[in-house]
């Protein structure tokens with residue numbers, strides 16, 4: 040492949056490489072499907088490419104390493120992860136600012152549990168959502184009739200909310216699949232509609248985003264999911280994505296930061312919207328848990344998924360003032376293996392102890408395990 044030797048090679052600013060203990064991933068925020076594991080050395084190679092011409096970078100390597108460097112360039116160019124730029128223009132492409140943006144919303148994400156009773160308080164719920172400038176809403180519907188569900192969905196027709204996900208406890212016989220499909224398409228803000236828990240065998244997917252499933256929906260368990268999205272990545276670099284500007288409204292109208300939180304900050308049925316907003320603003324300035332990022336947590340700080348994973352596995356303080364996950368994650372970043380994969384080992388089996396007493400790591404043991412697992 041031909042390369043302009045007197046030019047510089049830059050990573051597109053919508054791509055980022057996150058390195059973990061064993062692995063690194065290249066995140067492509069515009070084309071998430073292109074994101075992939077890459078060698079950890081690629082990051083330092085790209086850093087030198089940003090300040091030296093291609094010729095200077097290649098001259099730095101001996102013959103064998105030069106071949107690897109050319110392979111890196113081939114990979115980056117073939118996959119369109121970066122571009123060549125002249126000396127004159129090389130400073131015209133600033134990197135994306137990853138500081139947390141000051142945005143006006145008080146709450147950006149609400150989980151709303153709703154049944155026939157809560158439906159009576161829709162006016163207050165809407166008032167709160169509008170005043171807090173909520174962007175995303177997850178509605179968990181229990182025991183709603185067709186008419187109630189329709190009323191609920193239509194009530195968001197002129198809402199400020201940009202995206203709505205609906206989880207509906209499906210009641211066989213009272214709702215036919217056709218009716219559900221019609222209701223689910225009443226509002227274009229609905230991005231996902233899942234009816235769950237029906238007493239039947241089939242799981243049907245009407246389309247990619249509307250699914251009817253007999254599986255149970257476990258509200259308490261949110262599995263690790265990878266969200267390759269630039270604003271989520273920036274949020275993860277700065278705050279706790281499970282708590283920051285999040286609100287949970289329970290069936291009895293209680294407002295909490297999130298489902299597993301003990302502290303009730305108000306009630307939608309009894310408190311005035313203005314008073315609730317005062318609570319949130321106070322939480323924002325005082326609740327230090329909102330600002331715990333993954334890089335503050337033992338083990339997570341060594342994980343390449345730390346800016347794209349979403350988990351409700353919240354950290355606890357250890358005796359040394361650090362933070363640890365009480366429940367071990369299903370992914371072990373020291374060996375790059377997840378539960379169920381061949382060769383997976385727990386942290387303890389790898390010589391990593393992370394608990395209320397503190398954090399300890401046996402690098403030698405991990406090196407031996409990785410040799411066994413990954414070297415041919």
Ligand code: SF4
Pocket residue numbers: 263333338339340342343344345346348349350352368369370372
């Ligand atoms: S260890 Fe688990 S919870 Fe922590 S960043 Fe990695 S995937 Fe997320």
